[in-house]
Amino acid sequence: MYATTYHKPKTLAEAVKLYTNSDEPSYLSGGHTLIPTLKSRLAAPAHLIDVRNIPELFGIEVTADKVIIGSATKHAVVAASGEIKAAIPALSGLAGSIGDVQVRHMGTIGGSTANNDPAADYPAAVLSLDATLHTDRREIPAEDYFQGLYTTALEPGEILVRVEFKTPEIAGYAKFRNPASRYSMAASFVARHRDGHIRVAITGAGNEGVFRWTEAEELLTVNFSAEALEGLTIDPSRMMGDMHAPADYRAHLVAVMTRRAVQNLGGTHIL
Numbered sequence: 136m137y138a139t140t141y142h143k144p145k146t147l148a149e150a151v152k153l154y155t156n157s158d159e160p161s162y163l164s165g166g167h168t169l170i171p172t173l174k175s176r177l178a179a180p181a182h183l184i185d186v187r188n189i190p191e192l193f194g195i196e197v198t199a200d201k202v203i204i205g206s207a208t209k210h211a212v213v214a215a216s217g218e219i220k221a222a223i224p225a226l227s228g229l230a231g232s233i234g235d236v237q238v239r240h241m242g243t244i245g246g247s248t249a250n251n252d253p254a255a256d257y258p259a260a261v262l263s264l265d266a267t268l269h270t271d272r273r274e275i276p277a278e279d280y281f282q283g284l285y286t287t288a289l290e291p292g293e294i295l296v297r298v299e300f301k302t303p304e305i306a307g308y309a310k311f312r313n314p315a316s317r318y319s320m321a322a323s324f325v326a327r328h329r330d331g332h333i334r335v336a337i338t339g340a341g342n343e344g345v346f347r348w349t350e351a352e353e354l355l356t357v358n359f360s361a362e363a364l365e366g367l368t369i370d371p372s373r374m375m376g377d378m379h380a381p382a383d384y385r386a387h388l389v390a391v392m393t394r395r396a397v398q399n400l401g402g403t404h405i406l
C-alpha cells in the first residue's frame with residue numbers, strides 16, 4: 136500500500152471540511168471494498184477520512200411506512216434487527232446473505248450503496264423499495280441515484296448519511312451466488328408497494344449495473360404470481376458475461392430468480 140494519512144472526524148461537518156481541504160481524499164467506511172483496492176494499487180488516496188465515528192451516520196428507525204438506516208450501519212446489524220425483519224423481511228435476509236461473517240461485520244450499507252458494484256445486493260433493494268438517499272447536501276430518489284457501473288449521483292465529497300426505504304406491502308429477494316465470493320451472479324428483488332405498484336430490480340447481471348426489469352413489472356401488475364412470468368425472457372445483450380457466467384446463462388438466471396422471488400414473498404431465497 137502507499138503511504139496515506141488517516142483521519143477520524145467526529146462530525147459530518149468535520150468530515151466534509153477534511154475532504155474539501157485535502158489533496159486526493161477518500162472516505163472510508165467498512166473498508167471491505169476500498170482497502171483491497173488500495174492493496175492492489177488500483178487507488179492511492181493521500182487522505183483516508185474514516186466516517187465510522189460520526190453519530191449521524193448510525194441508527195435504525197422503523198416507522199409505520201419507512202425503514203431508515205444510517206449509512207455506517209454494518210450488514211450484520213441490519214440482518215440482526217428484529218424491527219427490520221418484521222417490517223421488510225426480504226431486506227433483512229438480503230443483508231444476511233452478503234459475503235461471509237467477516238464481511239457482514241465490517242461492510243456497511245453506505246459503503247455498498249456508494250460503491251455501486253454491479254454485483255452488490257443493496258442496490259437491488261434500494262431501487263425496488265423506491266428508497267431515498269439522504270446525503271449531507273440533498274435527497275436523491277433511487278431512480279436518479281444509480282448511474283452505471285460503480286457510478287452514482289454522489290458528487291465528489293458528498294457523504295451518504297442514511298437510506299430511507301419505503302415499507303412495501305410485500306417483497307421477496309432471490310439470489311444466485313457466486314460460490315467463491317458470495318456476490319450475486321443474478322439476483323432479483325420484487326416488491327409490491329402499498330399503492331399497488333410493482334418494482335422488480337435486478338443486480339449481478341446487467342452490463343450497466345442494477346436495473347428495473349419493466350417487462351416483469353408489467354406482467355406482475357396484471358397478475359402478481361410466478362405463473363405470470365412463465366415464458367418471459369430477457370435479452371442476453373443486456374447482460375454481463377465473464378469467466379463466472381456467460382451472458383445467456385445470466386439472462387436465464389434473471390428469469391428464474393425473479394420467479395423465485397415471487398414464490399418466496401415475505402423472505403429470501405438464496406442459492
Ligand SMILES: Cc1cc2nc3c(=O)[nH]c(=O)nc-3n(C[C@H](O)[C@H](O)[C@H](O)COP(=O)(O)OP(=O)(O)OC[C@H]3O[C@@H](n4cnc5c(N)ncnc54)[C@H](O)[C@@H]3O)c2cc1C
Nearest residue numbers: 164165166167168169234242243246247255256295317318
Ligand atoms: C470477500 C468479500 C465478499 C463480499 N461479498 C459481497 C456480497 O455478497 N454482496 C455485496 O453486496 N457485497 C459484498 N462484498 C462487499 C461488501 O459488502 C463491502 O462492504 C461493500 O461493498 C463496501 O462497503 P464498505 O463499508 O466496506 O465500504 P468502503 O470499502 O469503506 O468504501 C467503499 C466506497 O464507498 C465510499 N464510501 C463509503 N462510505 C461512504 C459514505 N457514507 N458516503 C459516501 N461515500 C462513501 C468510499 O469512499 C469508497 O469509495 C464483499 C466484499 C468482500 C471483501
